[in-house]
Amino acid sequence: MEIPKIYSIKKTDKETLRKWLYLMILGRAIDDKAPNYLKQAIGWSYHAPYAGHDGIQLAVGQHFEKNKDHIFLYYRELLTAMSCGITAEEIILNGISKSTDPSSGGRHMSNHFAKPEWNIHSTSSSTGNHALHAVGVARAIKYYGEKAVAISGQGESSVSEGYVYEAFNGADKEELPVIFVIQDNGYGISVPKKDQTANRKVANNFTGFKNTRIIHCNGKDVFDSMNAMAEAKRYALEESKPVLLQANCVRMHSHSNSDDHLLYRNELERNYVMEYDPLAKFERLLLRYDRLTEEEILEIQKAAKAELKEAHKAAMSAPDPSPESIYNFVLPEPYISEKYPDGLHKEQGEKKKLITGLNETLKAEFSHNPDTFIWGQDMANKDKGGIFNVSKGLQQVFGKNRVFNAPIAEDFIVGTANGMSRYNDKIRIVVEGAEFADYFWPAMEQYVDTSHDYWRSNGKFSPNIVIRLASGGYIGGGMYHSQNIEGSLANIPGVRIVYPSFADDAAGLLRTAIRSRGLTMFMEPKALYQDPKAATVIPVDFEVPFGKARIRKEGSDLTLLTYGNTTHLSLEAANKLENEGFSVEVIDLRSLIPLDEETILKSVAKTNKVLIVHEDKVFGGFGGELSALITEKAFSLLDAPIKRIGSPFTPVGFSRILERAILPNADRIYTGAKELLEY
Amino acid sequence: MSKTVIIYSFHTQKSKKVAEKVIEAFGKDEVQAINAEELTSKVFQENDNFILSAPTWFDGELPNYWDEFVPDLEEMDLKNKNFAVFGLGDQKGYPENFCDAIGILVEILEKCGANIVGKTPAAGYTFESSRAQRGDFFVGLPLDQENQGKLTGGRVTKWVAQLKTEMK
Numbered sequence: 001m002e003i004p005k006i007y008s009i010k011k012t013d014k015e016t017l018r019k020w021l022y023l024m025i026l027g028r029a030i031d032d033k034a035p036n037y038l039k040q041a042i043g044w045s046y047h048a049p050y051a052g053h054d055g056i057q058l059a060v061g062q063h064f065e066k067n068k069d070h071i072f073l074y075y076r077e078l079l080t081a082m083s084c085g086i087t088a089e090e091i092i093l094n095g096i097s098k099s100t101d102p103s104s105g106g107r108h109m110s111n112h113f114a115k116p117e118w119n120i121h122s123t124s125s126s127t128g129n130h131a132l133h134a135v136g137v138a139r140a141i142k143y144y145g146e147k148a149v150a151i152s153g154q155g156e157s158s159v160s161e162g163y164v165y166e167a168f169n170g171a172d173k174e175e176l177p178v179i180f181v182i183q184d185n186g187y188g189i190s191v192p193k194k195d196q197t198a199n200r201k202v203a204n205n206f207t208g209f210k211n212t213r214i215i216h217c218n219g220k221d222v223f224d225s226m227n228a229m230a231e232a233k234r235y236a237l238e239e240s241k242p243v244l245l246q247a248n249c250v251r252m253h254s255h256s257n258s259d260d261h262l263l264y265r266n267e268l269e270r271n272y273v274m275e276y277d278p279l280a281k282f283e284r285l286l287l288r289y290d291r292l293t294e295e296e297i298l299e300i301q302k303a304a305k306a307e308l309k310e311a312h313k314a315a316m317s318a319p320d321p322s323p324e325s326i327y328n329f330v331l332p333e334p335y336i337s338e339k340y341p342d343g344l345h346k347e348q349g350e351k352k353k354l355i356t357g358l359n360e361t362l363k364a365e366f367s368h369n370p371d372t373f374i375w376g377q378d379m380a381n382k383d384k385g386g387i388f389n390v391s392k393g394l395q396q397v398f399g400k401n402r403v404f405n406a407p408i409a410e411d412f413i414v415g416t417a418n419g420m421s422r423y424n425d426k427i428r429i430v431v432e433g434a435e436f437a438d439y440f441w442p443a444m445e446q447y448v449d450t451s452h453d454y455w456r457s458n459g460k461f462s463p464n465i466v467i468r469l470a471s472g473g474y475i476g477g478g479m480y481h482s483q484n485i486e487g488s489l490a491n492i493p494g495v496r497i498v499y500p501s502f503a504d505d506a507a508g509l510l511r512t513a514i515r516s517r518g519l520t521m522f523m524e525p526k527a528l529y530q531d532p533k534a535a536t537v538i539p540v541d542f543e544v545p546f547g548k549a550r551i552r553k554e555g556s557d558l559t560l561l562t563y564g565n566t567t568h569l570s571l572e573a574a575n576k577l578e579n580e581g582f583s584v585e586v587i588d589l590r591s592l593i594p595l596d597e598e599t600i601l602k603s604v605a606k607t608n609k610v611l612i613v614h615e616d617k618v619f620g621g622f623g624g625e626l627s628a629l630i631t632e633k634a635f636s637l638l639d640a641p642i643k644r645i646g647s648p649f650t651p652v653g654f655s656r657i658l659e660r661a662i663l664p665n666a667d668r669i670y671t672g673a674k675e676l677l678e679y
Numbered sequence: 680m681s682k683t684v685i686i687y688s689f690h691t692q693k694s695k696k697v698a699e700k701v702i703e704a705f706g707k708d709e710v711q712a713i714n715a716e717e718l719t720s721k722v723f724q725e726n727d728n729f730i731l732s733a734p735t736w737f738d739g740e741l742p743n744y745w746d747e748f749v750p751d752l753e754e755m756d757l758k759n760k761n762f763a764v765f766g767l768g769d770q771k772g773y774p775e776n777f778c779d780a781i782g783i784l785v786e787i788l789e790k791c792g793a794n795i796v797g798k799t800p801a802a803g804y805t806f807e808s809s810r811a812q813r814g815d816f817f818v819g820l821p822l823d824q825e826n827q828g829k830l831t832g833g834r835v836t837k838w839v840a841q842l843k844t845e846m847k
Contacts, residue, residue, distance in 0.1 A: 009750050184738075200738055200775050218740055248738050276736075281743055289750060 003215065007226040009285045017291050018300065020062075020222060024054055024279050026304040027079035030091055033308070034078075034111075035257050042316075043096035044110045048076040048256045053183050054278035056219035056247035058083050059229040060151060060181055066118040070137045070422065071151040072130035073113055073123060076183070080153055081113035084120055088311035098318040099325075105458035106321040111256075116460040121422055124449045127188075128158025131167035131180060132412060132446065136419020138176035140427065142240060143401055149177045149236045150419075156202045156246070157188025163445060166412040171242035172209040173407070178242045179232045183219055185251035190264045203246035211241045219247025220278040250276045329459035330493055331594075334546050335515035343508055343544030343590070347537045354500075355529035357507035357538050358390050362430065364540070365514045366398050369428055372514065373420065375406045376413055376432025376468075387435045388470055388529055410434045410443035417465045418450045428514050430466045437471040437523065438480045450519050451494035466513045470526040471499070472565050472615050473663050478654030482663075484564075484616035484647075486523055490592055490625065496546050497592040499523040501567035504536040505590050508544030516546075525564045533568050547594035551603070555585035558677055559603040561626055562613040563589040566646075566664055570613050573669035582677050592622055600626070601634050608639040609676045613669055618646040640679035645672045682711045683846065684722060687732030688744050689714040693824050694734045694767055697831060701730060701765065704839035715744040720751050727760050728846045730797075733784045733819075734767040739776030739810065741783050755791050761846045762788050763797030764819035765838070766811075771826050774807040778821035782810025785818040795819075796845035797838060803830075 005011075031051055037044035050057055053076065061083020064071050073080055078091060090102050094113055097106035103114035103122060114122040121137075123130040134152035141148050158164050159182065171178045182203055186193050199205050203214045213235050217228030225247060232243040250273040254261040261270065286292040292300075337343070352360070366372050374394065378387045380403050385392035395403040406413045410433060417429045433447075434440040440447075447467070454462045473482030486497055498513065498520065500506040506524065513520040528534035552567060553574050562570045567588045574584035585603050589596065604610055610630055612623035623644040630642055647662050683705065687698040702710050713722055715732070723729070736742050741749070764785055768778035785795055798816045804823070811817045820838045822831050 200773065204775070216738075218746075221746065248740065250737070275743070281747065284743075285747055285750075288747060 001213075003227050003231045005227055006230050007223045009223060009289045009291060012223070014291060017286060018296070020058055021282065021286065021292070021297070022300050022304055023083055024058060024079065024282060025301055026088055026307060027082050028054070028279055029304055029308050030088060031078055034095055037096055038257055046075070046110050046256055046258070047095070048111055049253045050076050050078050052185060052250035052252040052273060052276060052278065053219055053247075054079060054282075055222045055225035056181065056183055056217070056229070056249060058222060059225035060153060062226065063229045063233050064151060065148070066120070068119070068146070068148045069151065070119045070121060070134070070141070070148070071153070072121050072134050073153050074127065074130075074155060075109075075111045075125060076155065077153050078111070078113065081120065085118065086113055086115055086120065088307055089314050090115070092311055092315035093318055096315060097321070098315060099321040100318045104456050107458060108456050114457070116457050122453065122457040122461055124452070126445065126449065128154045128161045128164040129415075129445065129449055131158070131164045132415025133419035133422060134178050134180070135167045135171045135176060136416035137422045138171065138178045138419075139174060139416060140420045140423030142174070142176055144423070147237055149179055149233055151179045151181060153181050153183065155188065156182050156184035156186070156193060157191065157196050159202050159205065160196045163411045163415060166407070166409045167415070168206055168209065168212065168242070168244070170407065170409070170412050170416060172212045175211050175241050177236040177240050179236050180242065180244050182244060182246045183249050184246055185249045187251055187255065189255040189259055190261070201246060203244040206244055212244055213241065214244045214246070216246050216248070219249040220276050220281065222278065222282050252277065329455050331496065332454060332462045332517040334496070334518065335512050337512065337543035337545050339541065340508065340543045341545065343505070343548045343550065345504065345539045345542060347539045349537050351535040352503050352538050353530055353532070354503040354506050354534045355388065355390055357503035358510060358524065359392060360538075361507040361510045362391055362394060363397060365511060366394065366402065369514075371426045372428045372430065373402050374430040375404050377406055377408055377435050379403065379405045379432060381405065386432055388526060390468070390524070390529070391432075410440060411446050414443040414446040414450065414467065418446060418453065418463045421463045421465055422461060425462065425464065425517070428464050428466075430468060430514060433467040433469050436477070436481045437469040437485050438483045440469055440485060447489070448492060451492045453494070454518060455494055462517045463519050464517050466510070466520045466522050468522045468524060471523040472525045472527060473652050473659060474527040474565055476654065476656050476659055479651045482652045482659065484614075486521070486592060487616045487621040489521060490622050494519065495593065496520040497523065498546065498590060499525070499563045499592060500590055501525060501528065501564055501588050502534050502536050504538045504542055505544050505550065505588070507538045508542040509590065511543050512545060523564065527565055528568070544590060546591045547596050548591065549596035549599040550588045550590055551585060551599070552588045553584065553586040555583040556606055557583045558585065558609045558611060558673055559600075559607045560584055560586045560611045560613060560673065561589060561600060562586065563592065565615050566613045566669070569664060569666045570669055572666040573673055576666070576670055577673055577677070584673060595629075597629065597633070600630065604630055604634045605637050608637055609679070610638070610642045611669070611673050611676055612642065612644045613664060614646045615663055616646055617649055618644045619649040621646050640676050643672055643676055645669055681726050682709060683728040683730060684713055684726045685710045685730040685732070686713045686715050686718060686722070688716055688742065690716060691734070694732050697765070697767065697822055697824070697835065698732050700832065700835045701839060704836050705843075718744070718748055720755065723752070723755055723757065723760075729760065729762045730842070731762060731764045731784060732766060733764050733780040735773070735776065735778050735780040738773065739779035741780050745780070745784060749787060753787055753790065757788060757791040757793035760793050761796050762793045763795070763842050763846070765797070765822060766819065767822050767824055769825045770804055770806045770823050777804070777806035777809040777811070778817070779810040781817065781819040781821060782812070785811070797842050799838060
């Protein structure tokens with residue numbers, strides 16, 4: 001398909017040419033100056049020079065409409081950032097990590113330019129990671145009927161990443177207005193393209209996609225890039241379909257200031273990439289075709305130099321981030337429950353199962369907020385609603401645009417949730433992160449990145465997502481259907497983790513999670529979905545705040561801390577002990593992060609003995625953190641060592657015999673408690 | 680009749696060597712060599728027979744010296760003028776766009792009404808795709824110093840003989 005030649009050296013008006021040249025000269029001046037900040041020990045320790053990508057970066061930025069389109073820059077996009085409207089001063093503020101840096105206030109690495117308030121989104125250092133975010137935000141663009149595009153800037157090596165494939169596939173399947181701009185300079189750091197993929201034209205690896213248009217352009221040429229980008233945007237807007245735009249570039253310098261291309265590029269190659277210099281070519285064209293005179297170019301160079309000087313001065317005198325600020329924006333403030341401040345109720349009536357509590361809460365919240373969405377694997381096909389039918393009937397009530405299946409791609413499920421929530425702060429997304437918690441690992445890449453977002457953007461972007469996962473064992477599921485992962489997740493700041501044991505708490509926590517800003521990991525003990533022992537009366541508007549444990553049984557001789565499946569086993573053991581004359585307090589933590597330290601320590605002060613019980617492995621499990629907390633804060637109150645009961649340091653076996661040998665049971669809890677009581 | 684004009688970059692190494700072979704085969708006195716980097720429209724207006732050197736850069740691009748001349752070139756009337764294009768490429772390193780530059784330049788020349796001469800059979804090369812290829816023929820002479828350097832001399836000699844007939 002022919003690319004219309006809207007821009008050319010002869011047709012484009014002089015003022016536009018002048019503006020482009022100014023941006024290109026100023027951008028290159030900063031690109032060249034950046035390493036000096038490191039040499040002078042001021043900062044900017046990571047700089048990936050863009051020289052050689054000038055044409056495409058100018059073009060991408062010129063086609064970005066701030067507050068309307070959404071753009072995700074990678075770490076080599078200084079000129080794209082400036083072409084989008086970010087000033088020289090703002091670039092330097094990011095480079096030297098000042099608190100007024102619009103990207104992150106010095107929290108994120110240099111060369112990661114962003115301005116979330118304009119939809120120039122904060123992005124990861126993981127290459128191509130934001131391709132999924134672009135797809136997610138494009139889903140919102142399409143849903144809300146806005147005439148806008150999402151743009152993902154990335155290097156050609158990023159297409160080797162599995163999640164980039166997931167992004168391309170998802171955008172193609174959903175027919176979303178995303179432009180993936182692949183800036184191809186032939187190298188991933190020192191790795192040549194031939195070691196990444198067999199096809200030199202990497203975009204052509206995706207020619208089989210049904211709805212995606214592939215465009216190639218010369219990223220070193222301003223006009224070819226402008227025309228290609230204009231066509232890409234027209235296509236994405238008019239057809240509401242994705243574009244893969246591959247721009248051939250060269251990398252004139254090393255990958256970054258920690259790389260030395262002298263080690264792997266010979267003199268001939270280094271010389272010819274310099275010959276390709278897009279800025280020099282643009283200047284030659286301007287002169288050759290009498291569009292600007294040498295004097296005019298000199299004037300532009302002088303003006304750019306002056307702006308850079310001022311920008312440097314202003315940035316150098318900007319405030320540094322304060323050490324005290326590190327705790328700001330780890331997690332946003334949660335939804336506050338006025339009616340149920342402690343997450344307790346005295347409602348009487350009919351008991352409902354845990355699965356019913358979740359299902360009815362989802363329906364109620366989807367009615368309450370029209371900007372809620374849910375997707376996942378097995379989410380919605382006729383009478384099927386989620387792998388365990390937790391979301392049964394949602395699609396029939398709320399439609400296919402709010403409740404839908406996702407491809408079997410866990411990272412896609414989480415990554416597009418992150419992206420869609422960037423569209424606005426009203427949106428709330430619930431995802432079934434995987435069929436079972438055990439399958440969540442492919443999504444860890446997006447999980448970790450999403451955990452960073454609020455902090456990394458200095459509070460400018462909060463991913464408002466609830467990730468639901470069917471967790472735990474006691475169903476004979478073995479290694480891929482019966483394990484617990486919360487111990488591994490709890491080490492990552494920026495996420496709330498809740499793990500209810502009863503129907504009312506599940507409903508109340510889910511409501512709070514959906515209404516809150518931020519990322520919540522919602523672990524569902526799947527063995528209890530239908531179990532009558534987890535069924536409770538559930539107030540129709542019940543809410544359980546985060547960080548509020550629930551004393552399920554009061555006692556004075558021993559504190560038993562637990563959550564999830566083992567709450568019920570602990571209660572069983574505690575009741576047996578009570579019959580023997582011991583008074584055991586059972587605390588259902590409900591929420592691991594944040595943790596109700598107050599209730600825990602208060603109980604320890606009363607009982608002076610602690611048994612921690614969870615289904616996950618004892619080694620490295622969350623119980624270790626609980627134990628350490630009590631040791632640090634209440635050691636003098638203890639009359640016995642803290643004891644932990646959980647799974648041994650093995651996977652969970654499939655055979656019921658093996659499962660029983662591994663997962664904790666009421667007898668083991670009873671024995672452990674008895675030992676402590678008699679200590 | 681004016682001399683045949685051969686246009687190539689004087690600053691190149693491999694292309695320059697091949698251009699010199701073309702000149703030698705043509706006969707030094709019968710051609711006038713012009714540096715592509717100093718090319719003006721006037722050269723095209725004042726002559727009728729041209730041999731252009733268009734090596735393919737990178738993943739299928741014209742060299743800067745041609746690319747920067749295109750805005751002028753595409754506005755020219757080249758009716759009744761003969762153009763033959765040769766160019767270096769790399770079948771193994773860049774099989775997806777082997778000698779694309781020949782094709783790109785020829786497409787522009789054709790739009791200007793030029794008569795393209797010096798087409799050659801596509802047999803004897805191994806590549807995946809080329810903008811220079813039309814059916815069983817190339818619209819010029821592809822040369823591959825990287826992989827078929829030994830064939831260049833023979834290919835040039837044969838091509839020049841063909842040009843002498845076609846440019847009459």
